[in-house]
Amino acid sequence: MDTDLSSQDRKDLDKFIKFFALKTVQVIVQARLGEKICTRSSSSPTGSDWFNLAIKDIPEVTHEAKKALAGQLPAVGRSMCVEISLKTSEGDSMELEIWCLEMNEKCDKEIKVSYTVYNRLSLLLKSLLAITRVTPAYRLSRKQGHEYVILLIIIFNCIGFQTVRVGTVGTPVGTITLSCAYRINLAFMSTRQFERTPPIMGIIIDHFVDRPYPSSSPMHPCNYRAGEDNGAVYPSVEDSQEVCTTSFSTSPPSQCVFTVTKAHFQTPPPVVTDTLKVPVMGLAFSHQLSSSRLSYQPAALAVGSADVGYPVLFAGGLTAAHPHQLIAPGKEGGVPPLPSQPAHGTQADQERICTPLDGAHYSAVTPSSSEDTETVSNSSEGKCGSPHDLLETVFVRKVGAFVNKPINQVTMANLDIPFAMFAPKNVELEDNDPMVNPPDSPETESPLQGSLHSEGSSGSSTGNTHDDFVMIDFKPAFSKDDILPMDLGTFYREFQNPPQLSSLSIDIGAQSMAEDLDSLPEKLAVHEKNVKEFDAFVETLQ
Amino acid sequence: SARTPGPPARRVAPAAAGAAMNCRAEVLEVSVEARQVEEAALAVLHTVLLHRSTGKFHYKKEGTYSIGTVGTHDVDCDFIDFAYVRVSSEELDRALRKAVGEFKDALRGSGSDGVGQISLEFYQKKKSRWPFSDECIPWELWTIKVNVVNLATEQERQICREKVGEKLCEKIINIVEVMNRHEYLPKMPTQSEVDNVFDTSLKDVQPYLYKISYQITDSLGASVTTTMRRLIKDTLAL
Numbered sequence: 001m002d003t004d005l006s007s008q009d010r011k012d013l014d015k016f017i018k019f020f021a022l023k024t025v026q027v028i029v030q031a032r033l034g035e036k037i038c039t040r041s042s043s044s045p046t047g048s049d050w051f052n053l054a055i056k057d058i059p060e061v062t063h064e065a066k067k068a069l070a071g072q073l074p075a076v077g078r079s080m081c082v083e084i085s086l087k088t089s090e091g092d093s094m095e096l097e098i099w100c101l102e103m104n105e106k107c108d109k110e111i112k113v114s115y116t117v118y119n120r121l122s123l124l125l126k127s128l129l130a131i132t133r134v135t136p137a138y139r140l141s142r143k144q145g146h147e148y149v150i151l152l153i154i155i156f157n158c159i160g161f162q163t164v165r166v167g168t169v170g171t172p173v174g175t176i177t178l179s180c181a182y183r184i185n186l187a188f189m190s191t192r193q194f195e196r197t198p199p200i201m202g203i204i205i206d207h208f209v210d211r212p213y214p215s216s217s218p219m220h221p222c223n224y225r226a227g228e229d230n231g232a233v234y235p236s237v238e239d240s241q242e243v244c245t246t247s248f249s250t251s252p253p254s255q256c257v258f259t260v261t262k263a264h265f266q267t268p269p270p271v272v273t274d275t276l277k278v279p280v281m282g283l284a285f286s287h288q289l290s291s292s293r294l295s296y297q298p299a300a301l302a303v304g305s306a307d308v309g310y311p312v313l314f315a316g317g318l319t320a321a322h323p324h325q326l327i328a329p330g331k332e333g334g335v336p337p338l339p340s341q342p343a344h345g346t347q348a349d350q351e352r353i354c355t356p357l358d359g360a361h362y363s364a365v366t367p368s369s370s371e372d373t374e375t376v377s378n379s380s381e382g383k384c385g386s387p388h389d390l391l392e393t394v395f396v397r398k399v400g401a402f403v404n405k406p407i408n409q410v411t412m413a414n415l416d417i418p419f420a421m422f423a424p425k426n427v428e429l430e431d432n433d434p435m436v437n438p439p440d441s442p443e444t445e446s447p448l449q450g451s452l453h454s455e456g457s458s459g460s461s462t463g464n465t466h467d468d469f470v471m472i473d474f475k476p477a478f479s480k481d482d483i484l485p486m487d488l489g490t491f492y493r494e495f496q497n498p499p500q501l502s503s504l505s506i507d508i509g510a511q512s513m514a515e516d517l518d519s520l521p522e523k524l525a526v527h528e529k530n531v532k533e534f535d536a537f538v539e540t541l542q
Numbered sequence: 543s544a545r546t547p548g549p550p551a552r553r554v555a556p557a558a559a560g561a562a563m564n565c566r567a568e569v570l571e572v573s574v575e576a577r578q579v580e581e582a583a584l585a586v587l588h589t590v591l592l593h594r595s596t597g598k599f600h601y602k603k604e605g606t607y608s609i610g611t612v613g614t615h616d617v618d619c620d621f622i623d624f625a626y627v628r629v630s631s632e633e634l635d636r637a638l639r640k641a642v643g644e645f646k647d648a649l650r651g652s653g654s655d656g657v658g659q660i661s662l663e664f665y666q667k668k669k670s671r672w673p674f675s676d677e678c679i680p681w682e683l684w685t686i687k688v689n690v691v692n693l694a695t696e697q698e699r700q701i702c703r704e705k706v707g708e709k710l711c712e713k714i715i716n717i718v719e720v721m722n723r724h725e726y727l728p729k730m731p732t733q734s735e736v737d738n739v740f741d742t743s744l745k746d747v748q749p750y751l752y753k754i755s756y757q758i759t760d761s762l763g764a765s766v767t768t769t770m771r772r773l774i775k776d777t778l779a780l
Binding site: 036037038039040041042043044045046049052053054120123124126127129130131133134135138139142164165166167168169170 | 589592593596597598600608609610611612613614615616618623625626627629630631710711714715717718719721722724745746747
């Protein structure tokens with residue numbers, strides 16, 4: 001029980017857990033960016049190195065992690081996951097790993113928070129550093145580039161594969177465990193069936209083109225590649241964050257001195273052009289669609305690339321105010337029973353908002369968050385346009401209305417309106433041919449939302465379409481709220497966006513054209529033979 | 543025994559006769575080609591030392607101390623499909639490379655059929671009164687048993703690269719499991735005792751006191767102890 005923990009200890013512990021979670025995400029993400037990491041040891045403590053480890057803070061990663069946490073902490077029943085998947089230039093994708101930070105109920109009351117727990121968390125981070133180099137995804141991520149990219153999703157409240165336990169640290173309120181679930185069978189399973197439109201032109205997807213957009217320009221690729229930039233240059237930590245200056249004492253606990261100072265770094269200027277070269281390479285927050293299978297469509301943020309054409313992005317704003325149920329998609333398929341605790345979540349609704357990774361956006365969003373704990377959730381308001389208590393999740397299918405129009409989407413996107421690219425106004429840019437692009441359905445909705453959305457959705461199947469962002473809610477009429485909403489919802493969803501006619505797909509089109517061309521000489525020969533008959537026919541017409 | 547001045551410190555529990563009992567021992571075995579010996583040994587040693595090194599302590603008044611920051615450095619192996627993380631400390635890296643180099647040379651040397659082991663021992667010093675010399679009490683011992691194989695074809699070597707890489711991955715996972723059991727660690731020392739627990743000679747990091755030694759088994763199976771190397775500068779006791 002918490003009553004045994006002094007309030008100072010409790011505060012310290014919460015802070016440790018929070019920064020541990022953030023550092024965990026940093027380590028994992030940095031280990032999958034494809035670059036070798038090298039940080040310097042420093043004999044004099046700078047006060048900003050949590051857990052006495054030199055782990056750089058990539059601001060965008062911190063930002064996304066904070067958004068994922070939304071002011072909460074990993075706690076018993078609330079876990080944080082980072083999912084790593086691989087996506088090829090042809091659009092196939094495969095989950096590689098899920099890193100889970102969890103807490104179970106086993107409490108260690110005797111342990112000293114500010115000392116032992118802290119040091120053990122530090123050890124755990126070192127273990128994480130070691131283990132992240134040991135799974136197959138590390139080598140894959142080092143070689144990412146033209147043929148595939150590595151995508152990362154930060155999920156708060158999620159679900160595996162083979163697991164390796166990195167380690168555990170007991171605290172007075174629970175035991176922190178860190179483990180990794182990683183895929184072993186690397187045999188590729190094509191998810192192409194869900195791709196309604198293949199990449200245009202079949203050229204190699206280069207997600208990593210460094211777009212020299214000025215900061216005020218529309219969104220640019222989330223998945224920058226480290227290699228394009230000059231080394232792993234990390235922008236300095238501009239977010240204000242609390243600094244931990246820990247002093248340890250060898251005296252008995254009553255004399256233990258623990259000082260924490262807050263260092264407020266200067267607020268970054270609103271226009272940050274140099275952070276366009278974000279070293280968050282390969283970092284794309286992808287979306288998971290359905291509740292039934294995790295592999296169901298992670299969509300990559302292929303912004304700026306004509307190729308993949310998938311809109312990316314998903315925002316899952318799970319806030320404490322409205323814990324929702326989850327339709328926990330097991331990776332292995334099937335629908336696990338709904339967890340009894342409403343606070344659980346699954347991937348689907350934890351899609352994180354993938355806001356453009358340029359600094360301008362972020363700095364605009366995090367202006368006044370001088371206090372990490374309090375304003376984390378605030379930062380997801382405003383720009384992201386997510387009202388605090390709405391479950392803002394934009395589910396955009398990989399197919400459908402917005403496919404094949406990536407460039408247009410890109411240009412439409414706008415920093416201030418992160419979801420502008422999905423907004424209805426894009427419709428006018430699309431092909432009018434309803435055959436090529438299915439008619440714009442009421443923004444694609446996820447059946448999950450039906451059960452997740454705790455606002456008064458009165459069973460209507462249309463979501464709320466705001467100017468700023470696309471709908472959230474999908475509650476198929478007469479569908480049952482809870483147990484298996486996916487049935488009707490999935491059905492509805494799937495049939496809203498039927499597969500593109502094969503004759504209209506470019507590939508087939510190209511193929512048939514090729515065939516046509518091939519058969520042309522034969523046809524000509526035949527026609528030539530029958531020339532007299534044709535002539536006669538023509539004369540009868542005259 | 544005389545009390546050291548200053549606030550009472552938590553003394554290290556002396557483990558005289560029970561030293562062996564308290565010493566945690568882990569053994570890892572690898573079969574590698576000759577050219578992979580160094581990288582494999584370094585990978586294991588560096589991984590262990592990553593977990594057993596802290597930042598430099600800076601003692602302040604009132605018995606408190608602050609801890610420096612440990613940086614990390616990714617290392618890619620040339621002869622093994624493997625990468626690992628080590629502490630960012632050139633001094634420490636040099637020390638380990640030196641020891642591993644000697645081990646490798648000894649393995650290659652005569653009388654060896656390619657079987658040997660290199661050990662990393664963490665110990666604490668216990669000051670004794672004159673005329674007795676300080677005791678070194680080990681509290682953790684990591685032994686890497688190395689089996690050198692000779693491969694004939696390039697294809698075999700390529701497979702060996704991958705296999706050894708996978709094996710090392712398992713070893714790293716084993717090491718991490720042991721580390722995270724949070725078993726015995728020496729108590730944090732006072733300023734006067736710090737050299738009994740930590741190696742304070744490096745300028746950027748502070749590993750626990752350690753020593754590296756190795757043994758080569760000759761073809762007759764008898765163990766030929768070569769060198770006990772002390773990589774720490776002790777104050778010589780009488």
